[in-house]
Amino acid sequence: MVKLLYAAALLMAVASAGSPKQLCPDDSATPVPAPTSKSPVPAPTTVSPAPTTKPVPGKRRTLIVGHRGASGYRPDHTIESYTLAIEMGADYIEPDLVITKDGVLIARHEPNIIGTTDVSSRPEFADRKKTIKVDGVEEAGFFVSDFTLAEIKTLRAIQPMADRDQSFNGKFLIPTFEEVIELAQRKAKEIGRPIGIYPETKHPTYHQQLGLPLEDKLLATLTKYGWNDAQAPVIIQSFEPTNLRELRKKTKVQLAQLVDGGDWDPKTGTMFADTRPYDWVVAGRNGTNLDLLTPAGLKEVASYANIVAPWKRYLVNAVAGKIGEDGKAADVNGDGKVTDADYKMVPNQKLFDDAHAAGLKVHTWTFRDESYRLGLDYKGDPAEEYIQFFKLGLDGLFSDHAKSAVEARNKYEQSLA
Numbered sequence: 001m002v003k004l005l006y007a008a009a010l011l012m013a014v015a016s017a018g019s020p021k022q023l024c025p026d027d028s029a030t031p032v033p034a035p036t037s038k039s040p041v042p043a044p045t046t047v048s049p050a051p052t053t054k055p056v057p058g059k060r061r062t063l064i065v066g067h068r069g070a071s072g073y074r075p076d077h078t079i080e081s082y083t084l085a086i087e088m089g090a091d092y093i094e095p096d097l098v099i100t101k102d103g104v105l106i107a108r109h110e111p112n113i114i115g116t117t118d119v120s121s122r123p124e125f126a127d128r129k130k131t132i133k134v135d136g137v138e139e140a141g142f143f144v145s146d147f148t149l150a151e152i153k154t155l156r157a158i159q160p161m162a163d164r165d166q167s168f169n170g171k172f173l174i175p176t177f178e179e180v181i182e183l184a185q186r187k188a189k190e191i192g193r194p195i196g197i198y199p200e201t202k203h204p205t206y207h208q209q210l211g212l213p214l215e216d217k218l219l220a221t222l223t224k225y226g227w228n229d230a231q232a233p234v235i236i237q238s239f240e241p242t243n244l245r246e247l248r249k250k251t252k253v254q255l256a257q258l259v260d261g262g263d264w265d266p267k268t269g270t271m272f273a274d275t276r277p278y279d280w281v282v283a284g285r286n287g288t289n290l291d292l293l294t295p296a297g298l299k300e301v302a303s304y305a306n307i308v309a310p311w312k313r314y315l316v317n318a319v320a321g322k323i324g325e326d327g328k329a330a331d332v333n334g335d336g337k338v339t340d341a342d343y344k345m346v347p348n349q350k351l352f353d354d355a356h357a358a359g360l361k362v363h364t365w366t367f368r369d370e371s372y373r374l375g376l377d378y379k380g381d382p383a384e385e386y387i388q389f390f391k392l393g394l395d396g397l398f399s400d401h402a403k404s405a406v407e408a409r410n411k412y413e414q415s416l417a
Contacts, residue, residue, distance in 0.1 A: 205279050
């Protein structure tokens, strides 16, 4: 549902902006436009070196994943974005994987590239625009499976979020999965520390229905680069349990079960049982995403995955700072909008404990620096959110702003030393 809400925000952005804007599926579950008075987060002019602090003996160190690279500063899923995240100190980088007409895995957030590339401005591809259903939801746009790799390589990436720096639009190429692996391995040698990859199989049921399955090509690519074993710095993630079960039969790399979220009770922060993995929908299986997070569900997840990665609102619930006459969250900070900044954040320690008791690591997504994405408790300071999750026992996180994540981890670890 978080994904569906973000898709809806995309459509609003496309309608209101001069150029299409694709929003990502893991934005705030209240997808409202950013305050128009807020300036875009500037791209750093200098890059901080990789962190020099070392893990505190006997203490868990939270893994930091550059979410689509350094997507808070550069168009996402580009070599430049991944490189910046690595240079900021990210432990892993995250390529979302989709597949071209000629069977090549590339890094894009969605099969629909209308909002993450300049394809809409290319008259030679105008006839490729169409409306189809992806995971049962109708979308209009341009879809990777209708393009060859050679055609994809003529396109350029754009920043999908309107409130972020647009100055890099049209400058960066769309990378293949192989190019992302080559970057990670090369940078690891250059800077002298491991750099991992955290690929997501995007919409695996959809791709199977197209006759373009992702899994075997993903594993073959990992094998080609010597990264298809239990020791490889690789974690494969998916929202679809069936996809991960099939992967577990074929590989020993770490697997992460993503858990999507939807709406919640603003008075208590309790998540509603209103979303389901799409493979369950197709198979006719009963249940919702909440079932994956019960003690029994977590035990089932642990039978095929190493990590459970629910949306962060399951782990720290959002409780409205004020309830309006309509029974919904009201504007607390007076900016005329209802955003994350109008919610108090209440930890759900039990979910951490249940997951760890099942033998799973806990990862979550997505951390962002913009003040309207930060709960009331954090007072506009991204470090406060990170540190809250570190104290709760978080094992890994995805961040659009790797520099902030690394700095917060350093601060937290120094407090433990």
